Amino acid sequence: MILQSVFFYLFSAVLLVSALMVIGARNPVHSVLFLILAFFNAAALFVLLGAEFLAMLLVVVYVGAVAVLFLFIVMMLDVDFVELRAGFLTYMPVGLVVGVVLLAELLIALGGWALSPDLAANLGEPMPTLAEASNIEAIGALLYTKYVFYFQTAALILFVAMIGAIVLTLHHRRDVQRQNIERQVARNAENSIEIVNVEPGNGI
Amino acid sequence: MTTELATLPNLMPALPEILLAVGAMVLLMLGAFGGSKTSQVVNGLAVAVLIIAGAILLLSSGGTVTTFNDAFIQDPFARLMKVLVLIGSGFSLAMSVGYTQEEKFDRFEYPVLVLLATVGMMLMLSANDMIAVYLGLELQSLTLYVLSSFKRDSAKATEAGLKYFVLGALSSGMLLYGMSLVYGFTGQTSFVGIAEAVHVEGAGIGVIFGLVFILAGLTFKISAVPFHMWTPDVYEGAPTPVTAFLAAAPKVAAMGLIVRVVMTAFDPMDLQWQQVITFVSILSMVLGAFAAIGQRNIKRLMAYSSISHMGYALVGLAAGSSAGVVGVIVYLITYLAMTLGTFAAIMSMRRRDGMVERIDDLAGLSRNDLPMAVLLGVLMFSLAGIPWMGGFIGKWFVFSAAIEAGLYPLAIIGVLASVVGAFYYLRIVKIMFFDDPAPVFERPANELRLVLVISGLFMASMVFYVSPIRTVAELAANSFF
Numbered sequence: 048m049i050l051q052s053v054f055f056y057l058f059s060a061v062l063l064v065s066a067l068m069v070i071g072a073r074n075p076v077h078s079v080l081f082l083i084l085a086f087f088n089a090a091a092l093f094v095l096l097g098a099e100f101l102a103m104l105l106v107v108v109y110v111g112a113v114a115v116l117f118l119f120i121v122m123m124l125d126v127d128f129v130e131l132r133a134g135f136l137t138y139m140p141v142g143l144v145v146g147v148v149l150l151a152e153l154l155i156a157l158g159g160w161a162l163s164p165d166l167a168a169n170l171g172e173p174m175p176t177l178a179e180a181s182n183i184e185a186i187g188a189l190l191y192t193k194y195v196f197y198f199q200t201a202a203l204i205l206f207v208a209m210i211g212a213i214v215l216t217l218h219h220r221r222d223v224q225r226q227n228i229e230r231q232v233a234r235n236a237e238n239s240i241e242i243v244n245v246e247p248g249n250g251i
Numbered sequence: 252m253t254t255e256l257a258t259l260p261n262l263m264p265a266l267p268e269i270l271l272a273v274g275a276m277v278l279l280m281l282g283a284f285g286g287s288k289t290s291q292v293v294n295g296l297a298v299a300v301l302i303i304a305g306a307i308l309l310l311s312s313g314g315t316v317t318t319f320n321d322a323f324i325q326d327p328f329a330r331l332m333k334v335l336v337l338i339g340s341g342f343s344l345a346m347s348v349g350y351t352q353e354e355k356f357d358r359f360e361y362p363v364l365v366l367l368a369t370v371g372m373m374l375m376l377s378a379n380d381m382i383a384v385y386l387g388l389e390l391q392s393l394t395l396y397v398l399s400s401f402k403r404d405s406a407k408a409t410e411a412g413l414k415y416f417v418l419g420a421l422s423s424g425m426l427l428y429g430m431s432l433v434y435g436f437t438g439q440t441s442f443v444g445i446a447e448a449v450h451v452e453g454a455g456i457g458v459i460f461g462l463v464f465i466l467a468g469l470t471f472k473i474s475a476v477p478f479h480m481w482t483p484d485v486y487e488g489a490p491t492p493v494t495a496f497l498a499a500a501p502k503v504a505a506m507g508l509i510v511r512v513v514m515t516a517f518d519p520m521d522l523q524w525q526q527v528i529t530f531v532s533i534l535s536m537v538l539g540a541f542a543a544i545g546q547r548n549i550k551r552l553m554a555y556s557s558i559s560h561m562g563y564a565l566v567g568l569a570a571g572s573s574a575g576v577v578g579v580i581v582y583l584i585t586y587l588a589m590t591l592g593t594f595a596a597i598m599s600m601r602r603r604d605g606m607v608e609r610i611d612d613l614a615g616l617s618r619n620d621l622p623m624a625v626l627l628g629v630l631m632f633s634l635a636g637i638p639w640m641g642g643f644i645g646k647w648f649v650f651s652a653a654i655e656a657g658l659y660p661l662a663i664i665g666v667l668a669s670v671v672g673a674f675y676y677l678r679i680v681k682i683m684f685f686d687d688p689a690p691v692f693e694r695p696a697n698e699l700r701l702v703l704v705i706s707g708l709f710m711a712s713m714v715f716y717v718s719p720i721r722t723v724a725e726l727a728a729n730s731f732f
Contacts, residue, residue: 171656196319211397214360
């Protein structure tokens with residue numbers, strides 16, 4: 048139990064510090080790297096809670112896809128972040144108000160669970176305890192049985208997105224050299240090199 | 252947790268959808284490995300898959316079946332609307348054959364995406380749960396965004412796709428917001444569950460808010476006023492075969508979805524949704540009629556025309572009665588036929604140097620190509636609702652349902668708007684028959700001529716088979732009553 052608390056405070060502290068550094072770092076690439084660190088620590092917190100599926104999802108989706116995408120954009124676009132941050136103090140009060148509202152909403156939402164514990168009984172599909180089944184088993188047992196129709200339809204939507212992205216962006220341009228491995232392999236010295244006997248002073 | 256074998260849900264009701272989805276994947280592989288020369292083959296096979304799916308629907312038994320834990324429902328209404336959607340998709344694909352060759356548009360992804368959009372529309376029509384509604388709608392919309400900007404080298408098509416995408420995402424957001432409100436206040440996502448909860452607890456202000464947001468999101472998809480802004484630009488910018496597809500099948504699917512949502516999930520709140528539908532219907536009819544007058548581009552004209560037609564179809568729904576739903580179904584049948592025929596004519600407007608789409612290009616068509624002028628004239632009379640064309644019969648059904656339900660102001664405004672609308676349809680007829688001839692069009696492709704002939708003859712002779720159509724529509728409408 049003590050070990051768990053120690054790790055909890057460790058991960059939480061790193062999470063908070065790296066979250067602060069995301070908005071504090073001068074170099075935008077560092078910001079994104081701190082964001083990735085924050086994601087990893089949040090995932091570790093999920094593991095401590097026994098929500099290993101959410102933890103893996105966070106790492107795969109947010110670190111693997113979203114943060115890397117951010118990194119690409121930050122590195123490719125020439126955005127002057129110093130200029131963007133110029134009005135920091137003027138926007139600060141509005142930002143603080145938004146933060147306070149968000150905090151209050153979180154407290155109200157979570158307080159609801161504390162105030163009326165029977166809320167958990169109203170869930171459409173109550174979660175089995177960890178002793179009964181792991182997260183992944185519990186989600187899988189619902190996703191592939193009761194919700195298989197939605198699962199498959201969502202898969203079709205992703206399929207359309209894939210076709211659409213290729214249709215709208217892939218250009219087969221004639222003037223671009225493409226690699227043809229068979230031709231490369233089939234080449235040999237006889238049909239690629241021509242030996243020309245150049246007479247001095249005449250050129251080719 | 253003990254591991255037990257999950258039982259496979261009953262897949263039979265969803266067989267047409269599964270067939271289309273698998274067909275789309277197989278055809279994609281065929282196109283990807285067969286190279287660009289296979290696009291015509293893929294197109295033909297896609298039409299064949301649509302026909303087989305339609306045959307399965309027609310041959311399946313007539314009862315009501317639900318599957319996937321009641322998320323998916325197959326009833327006579329869903330079957331009829333799905334057949335209409337399949338007809339719309341199939342004809343749009345068939346009409347695109349000639350165009351794709353001439354305009355260097357022949358890419359195998361086009362039929363594949365149309366098939367996937369059709370799957371989305373069929374899922375919408377079978378949705379019996381809010382999550383299923385959203386997923387079906389997104390599958391259809393995402394495909395349509397891609398299709399609108401399919402001609403990616405054209406600035407207009409790209410603009411159309413982007414506009415449609417941004418506004419469509421906004422409307423999906425509103426829809427989801429509405430759904431989350433309804434879920435929060437009723438605790439249910441299934442239509443039956445929502446109806447029960449509202450019945451027991453009454454229609455609270457939260458549920459009404461949710462209802463309004465859901466209807467806003469759904470009416471965007473049928474481009475009803477005040478959510479119509481995207482329609483003219485998208486219709487004009489998208490490649491013409493895509494516009495024909497956009498105007499036909501998705502409208503039928505979204506209208507069917509609205510009918511199901513208000514008739515099942517919000518059945519106990521009929522007073523509330525009737526107000527919304529009436530309001531949207533009046534605005535659509537009036538704006539569609541007046542805004543179309545100044546249009547010079549025939550695709551933009553058809554956009555405003557479709558806005559007003561969706562308004563007329565909503566008149567039937569506003570009545571909220573069995574006769575009203577029958578009216579909506581009959582109206583959609585006529586709308587589908589008229590739209591496909593008119594777009595076949597628009598796609599025939601080709602000169603040697605490319606497609607033309609100004610209304611003035613039709614001048615003197617009667618002297619250049621009399622059959623096309625006569626058939627397009629019939630379709631224009633029908634769109635205007637001149638007796639005894641098909642369009643008149645559709646209007647007759649919806650307006651008589653509105654009068655039966657005591658909605659006199661709605662019916663009167665509708666009739667007046669259709670008089671205004673008749674002006675611009677008849678102006679096209681005047682331009683075709685009485686103006687000095689413009690240069691001759693190229694000979695249209697056979698499939699375009701065929702679609703134009705079928706649709707023109709159907710609209711001209713619909714008065715003779717009103718009663719079988721009415722029987723079928725009543726059978727479908729009985730799913731709700």
